[in-house]
Amino acid sequence: MDIEEIKHLAELSKLEFSDEELASFYDEFCSLIELANTVKDADISGSSYVESVDMSQLREDKAKESMPVDLLLQNTPAVKKDCIVVPRILE
Amino acid sequence: MKEIIKLSAVEIRDKVLAKELSAKQVCTAFIEQIKKNEKYNAVLEVFEDAVFKAEEIDKKISSGFSGKLAGVPIIIKDNILYKGKICSCSSKFLENYVAQYDSTVVKKLLQEGAIILGRANMDEFAMGSSTENSAFGVTHNPIDFDRVPGGSSGGSACAVALDMCPIALGTETGGSVRQPASYCGVYGLKPSYGRISRYGIVAFASSLDQVGIFSKNVQDNALMLEVIAGKDENDSTSANEKVENYTQELGGNVASFKVGVPKEILQMSKGLPCENNIKNFLEFLKAKKIEIVDVSIKEIGLGLATYYIIAPAEAASNLARFDGVKYTTRSKNARNLQEIYKKSRSEGFGKEVKRRIMLGNYVLSSGFYDAYYKKAKAVQNELIKQFDDAFKQCDIIVLPTTIGTAYKIGSKSNNPVDTYKEDIFTVTANIAGLPSLSIPFGKGENNLPLGVQLMAKKFDEKSIYKLAKFIESSLGE
Numbered sequence: 001m002d003i004e005e006i007k008h009l010a011e012l013s014k015l016e017f018s019d020e021e022l023a024s025f026y027d028e029f030c031s032l033i034e035l036a037n038t039v040k041d042a043d044i045s046g047s048s049y050v051e052s053v054d055m056s057q058l059r060e061d062k063a064k065e066s067m068p069v070d071l072l073l074q075n076t077p078a079v080k081k082d083c084i085v086v087p088r089i090l091e
Numbered sequence: 092m093k094e095i096i097k098l099s100a101v102e103i104r105d106k107v108l109a110k111e112l113s114a115k116q117v118c119t120a121f122i123e124q125i126k127k128n129e130k131y132n133a134v135l136e137v138f139e140d141a142v143f144k145a146e147e148i149d150k151k152i153s154s155g156f157s158g159k160l161a162g163v164p165i166i167i168k169d170n171i172l173y174k175g176k177i178c179s180c181s182s183k184f185l186e187n188y189v190a191q192y193d194s195t196v197v198k199k200l201l202q203e204g205a206i207i208l209g210r211a212n213m214d215e216f217a218m219g220s221s222t223e224n225s226a227f228g229v230t231h232n233p234i235d236f237d238r239v240p241g242g243s244s245g246g247s248a249c250a251v252a253l254d255m256c257p258i259a260l261g262t263e264t265g266g267s268v269r270q271p272a273s274y275c276g277v278y279g280l281k282p283s284y285g286r287i288s289r290y291g292i293v294a295f296a297s298s299l300d301q302v303g304i305f306s307k308n309v310q311d312n313a314l315m316l317e318v319i320a321g322k323d324e325n326d327s328t329s330a331n332e333k334v335e336n337y338t339q340e341l342g343g344n345v346a347s348f349k350v351g352v353p354k355e356i357l358q359m360s361k362g363l364p365c366e367n368n369i370k371n372f373l374e375f376l377k378a379k380k381i382e383i384v385d386v387s388i389k390e391i392g393l394g395l396a397t398y399y400i401i402a403p404a405e406a407a408s409n410l411a412r413f414d415g416v417k418y419t420t421r422s423k424n425a426r427n428l429q430e431i432y433k434k435s436r437s438e439g440f441g442k443e444v445k446r447r448i449m450l451g452n453y454v455l456s457s458g459f460y461d462a463y464y465k466k467a468k469a470v471q472n473e474l475i476k477q478f479d480d481a482f483k484q485c486d487i488i489v490l491p492t493t494i495g496t497a498y499k500i501g502s503k504s505n506n507p508v509d510t511y512k513e514d515i516f517t518v519t520a521n522i523a524g525l526p527s528l529s530i531p532f533g534k535g536e537n538n539l540p541l542g543v544q545l546m547a548k549k550f551d552e553k554s555i556y557k558l559a560k561f562i563e564s565s566l567g568e
Contacts, residue, residue: 006449009453009456010449012456013407013445013448013452014411014414014432014433015433015436015437015440015445015448016433016434016437017437017445025446025449028446028506028507029446029449029450029453031506031508032399032507032508033453035396035399035511036396036399036400036450036454036463037396038393038396039393039396039463039466039467040462040463040466042390042393044390044470044473047469047472047476048469049466049469049471049472057331058327059324059325067191067192074189074191075188075189075191075417075418076418077415077416077419077420077421078421084416086431087425087426087427087428087431089428
């Protein structure tokens with residue numbers, strides 16, 4: 001783990017840090033990884049993880065009344081004519 | 092007659108239904124108590140319509156209404172949606188977020204006539220064990236003002252301990268109800284995963300999160316679970332398991348109960364402040380003729396690290412929705428879409444939340460996923476198996492709740508791993524999906540409260556309550 005990797009992680013996480021924050025973050029992060037390594041290095045042969053989804057728990061696919069648009073958009077920071085406003089993506 | 096604020100939830104309900112007290116009188120008394128104790132910073136907002144709602148309940152009672160929580164004042168953690176009220180998760184990011192619908196638990200509370208008084212302070216997005224990570228200031232310990240109340244549901248625990256309400260709701264991902272319950276000297280239940288609907292609870296780590304219950308006695312806790320438990324079509328992870336009449340089962344015979352003690356736990360407790368307390372607890376049970384059996388959960392020591400892989404991984408994914416586009420906060424300094432994401436999140440989230448998002452993305456990233464996340468899920472499976480085996484030999488497993496008593500505010504903030512170690516005895520219940528109740532038992536340093544956990548098989552909250560009630564009655568003798 002080096003500071004460049006931390007910067008890359010910040011990019012993936014969509015977070016910004018000052019250089020000072022990055023430096024203190026680096027030390028903390030190393031001790032966190034050390035903790036996580038006890039799992040990585042654990043010998044639990046015979047146990048494995050298989051992803052499974054129990055579809056029987058899903059509710060019936062039935063149409064229900066939706067939330068009104070004005071209520072849905074109540075918490076959006078920028079709205080115009082029932083649409084969420086974002087900056088232009090294509091120049 | 093007892094002071095109103097000292098009454099249990101059951102007593103309040105019975106008196107309100109018998110019209111010995113009005114719901115309005117009860118509500119007003121508790122609001123006054125919240126205001127008297129503002130300096131503890133346990134409650135972020137008292138809902139101004141609470142008294143009006145109490146008057147409505149009084150009118151309904153006059154027309155024959157009889158709810159299980161009629162007139163009982165409840166405080167909810169600030170990550171539980173109550174329509175029309177702010178739900179901030181104690182984060183600057185959601186400071187002005189207004190709930191657009193009721194969570195299933197709130198809906199059930201209201202149906203049974205409860206009065207929701209306000210929202211309680213917490214660690215931001217439920218990440219922390221001290222309530223020091225709230226964007227709105229730390230909550231203080233109800234017994235020693237200079238100490239933390241525990242977390243992340245520290246506000247709810249403090250509110251119950253200081254008689255601001257008889258019952259409060261919190262949430263649990265790795266001990267966020269049991270640990271503050273232990274620090275504040277109250278009861279705190281983490282139910283089985285799937286027992287209570289998560290619909291309308293702001294997600295932290297979806298495969299571990301559950302709503303939890305704080306109370307001053309066992310009966311109130313059981314009553315609350317009866318009301319809010321059950322399958323919900325809006326949460327596919329809620330279980331189709333029978334909800335029992337827990338309050339009716341209290342006081343039953345526990346003579347045939349076998350209590351298991353994992354030998355690894357006794358080993359882990361060695362030299363820690365909780366060591367004597369757990370030994371005293373076992374002696375107490377033996378004196379009450381409860382059979383104690385040795386069990387083994389070989390990998391229990393891996394619980395903490397497993398938790399700090401699975402929980403951040405899910406948190407990183409869940410918190411991706413806070414992007415500056417949909418939920419209240421958008422940075423004023425952002426000039427393009429990428430900057431909206433980055434600046435809104437960087438300005439809106441606190442340090443601990445950022446740390447866990449980063450850790451989560453690390454363990455999920457290409458090249459590390461198998462070594463960390465997948466391996467942690469395998470350890471989780473192994474732990475579930477080992478608990479299943481242990482429960483073949485006993486009905487209840489006991490563990491300490493915390494390593495010691497509440498610590499001083501600010502004393503651990505600089506070292507995240509130190510703080511994470513606080514969760515060492517609580518995380519396994521979440522990892523294995525098991526129910527666990529922290530009950531107040533014994534005193535530690537400076538005469539501060541300690542707790543012990545009673546864990547049971549998945550969906551066997553009934554046995555926990557039965558034994559807890561027996562212990563509560565025995566301690567009161």
